Amino acid sequence: MKSVLQTFAVLIVALHCSVCSAQTVEEWTEANLDSLVKLYMHLHKHPELSFQEEETSKRIAAEWEKAGFEVTSNVGGFGVVAILKNGDGPTLMLRTDLDALPVKEETGLEYASKVTVTNEDGSKTGVMHACGHDIHMTNLVGVARYLASCQDRWQGTLMLIGQPAEERVAGAKAMLEDGLFTRFPKPDFGVALHVGSDIAAGKVGYRAGYALAxxxxxxxxxxxxxxxxxxxxxxxxxxxxxxxxxxxxxxxxxxxxxxxxxxxxxxxxxxxxxxxxxxxxxxxxxxxxxxxxxxxxxxxxxxxxxxxxxxxxxxxxxxxxxxxxxxxPSLYNDDDLTAKLSSVFVRTLGVDKVEQVDPVMGAEDFSLYGKAGVPILMYRLGSVSQRRLDQLSMAGRTPPSLHSAAYYPDFELTLQTGIATMSNVALELLPRQ
Structure with a gap:
């Protein structure tokens, strides 16, 4: 039975459907960016470690429920699953991770994390979103809001998951073992993005085949x-x-x-x-x-x-x-899905903003959804402004890598690019019949 809040949210979505359908996703994102930036800053200030994402999980669940999704919490720990059915058609899974890292933030930003935790040995460590999961979460909230308010533009089932414990490569396994693809529809496609510190904000990168180790x-x-x-x-x-x-x-x-x-x-x-x-x-x-x-x-x-x-x-x-x-296991981007969605990226951003990237030896448990029989694609989202990259290059320095205490994204352009590409991916894979 839907909550009163969820029913009210669905009515609001219906009222705004015709207005949104006249907008491009870029126009919608520009009009709604302020509230998403506030959410991003909140998530950045309040990071939680793997297996401890209780408050983060609650916030993401509330955001998706407010957008009109049917939400189930505590799947495989603090995992969240949100479903929005919009007629007959395929099921698309979009995933974000929830957890942060035991890193003391040294960015000097006004909204920097000041969170500390006590380790088992009594020592203390800082906690920060040094791997961009706060961008991933905010992005998927924006995508959820846009697609929920534009249901006349797509058809099928949209499945969002907020996955815990990615940094421990344990959250996907936990969610699958808790019935992710039996309690909920098994998706026809799975798509996720991950920020990159070496790609300019406003650009995306992709790789067919082996992408992560x-x-x-x-x-x-x-x-x-x-x-x-x-x-x-x-x-x-x-x-x-x-x-x-x-x-x-x-x-x-x-x-x-x-x-x-x-x-x-x-x-x-x-x-x-x-x-x-x-x-x-x-x-x-x-x-x-x-x-x-x-x-x-x-x-x-x-x-x-x-x-x-x-x-x-x-x-x-x-x-x-x-x-x-x-x-x-290693992450293998489905060849056919990658070919199809790379065209979406080019149509959305222009050919000069889309690049093929090299495989890397980092790891991602998003791979497990592919091993479970779902065609998947994880693409890379540029997160550092070209101006900042140029300044670092002139100084003979490389940008701080992910997991660095000094890493931070230029969030506005990064979010605009992520929401535009992922929303258009959904429109491509869930076409109106």
């Missing part, structure tokens, strides 16, 4: 036998083993994987010991592993475990403990 996190505990630093012959030194292992791991990519296959093994953390003259009992390493094909992914993981065990055998040490976690 498989990612796996690996924790290795190298075992030894501790003792006094003056008597290493009485010990089995785990730090020496770890040093050998770091070098051995690099030979996997350089000597075991075909040179034409992308692969990365990075040791991001190594910890052992407590004092200068104490040889410890163990050393802990943390790795991130990236690839594209499932075959190379399995090859890398098998080789990592093999190398770790081989080093231990060479030192007559106990076997290491190797754990794999936080994995997600």
């Amino acid at each position: 498989n990612v796996d996190s690996v924790d290795i505990t190298v075992k030894g036998r501790g003792g006094h630093g003056s008597a290493p012959h009485t010990t089995v030194d785990p730090i020496i083993q770890a040093a050998e292992l770091v070098v051995a791991l690099q030979s996997i990519v350089s000597r075991e994987v075909k040179p034409i296959e992308p692969a990365v093994i990075t040791v991001g953390s190594i910890h052992s010991g407590t004092k200068h003259n104490i040889i410890s009992d163990e050393c802990k390493l943390q790795l991130t592993v990236r690839s594209y094909s499932s075959e190379v992914r399995q090859q890398l993981l098998e080789a990592i475990e093999r190398k770790a065990k081989a080093v231990a055998i060479g030192h007559r040490a106990p076997p290491p403990v190797v754990k794999f976690s936080e994995g997600t």
Whole structure:
């Protein structure tokens, strides 16, 4: 049963339908930008970490319900699903992520996040939307408002999802396991965007095929036998083993994987010991592993475990403990869908504002919707003004990357471009019969 608020929202939508249909999406966005900017600033000031997106989820759910959607909350944690049925036709899923990062903001902006959280060890860390999810959310609220108010321009079912825990590559899995494609219509298409700090605001980039990588996190505990630093012959030194292992791991990519296959093994953390003259009992390493094909992914993981065990055998040490976690498959943009929607981008922005981009070794669990049988496309949304990019280039600097404490988007042009492209994508995929 619809709430009174939702029923009232639907009536308002109907009253404005004929007015909106006379406007282009660009004209509509320009007229409604102020309220969207206020929403963006609110979301930027109030970031929440993965699995903690309670207030963010509530706000997005309220915005979509106000626009006239039937909203279900707490899907796979703090996930939100919003449905708007508008006659017979295909189902299109549009997705935004909700979570922020444990990064202390250093942009100096008036609306900068001042949120801090306490970690399990008692330390404190700042929290900010350093990956642009606040832009993604605001964008999809704008798209929702526009399409709900212009139902005479499209036909079918619009499915919006607010996904938690993307930064932990766990939210898509949680929503799917909670019945995303059984409790709700399984979409015929799935589309999302992601900001890019290296593309000018006002532009978009796209890539058919592999666009983002498989990612796996690996924790290795190298075992030894501790003792006094003056008597290493009485010990089995785990730090020496770890040093050998770091070098051995690099030979996997350089000597075991075909040179034409992308692969990365990075040791991001190594910890052992407590004092200068104490040889410890163990050393802990943390790795991130990236690839594209499932075959190379399995090859890398098998080789990592093999190398770790081989080093231990060479030192007559106990076997290491190797754990794999936080994995997600590579993102493959459907070839036909990409070809179709790249034409939409060109019609919307002009050929000079649309570019093919290189694949990257970052990861995105939006890929799981594709693995579930839905043709998907994630495209990149420029977010830094050309003027700012030019200034940085003249100074010999590159723009702050995503996840940087200094990253921020030029939000007005970024939102205008995102709402225009994504709304026109929906009009293309949900045509009026």
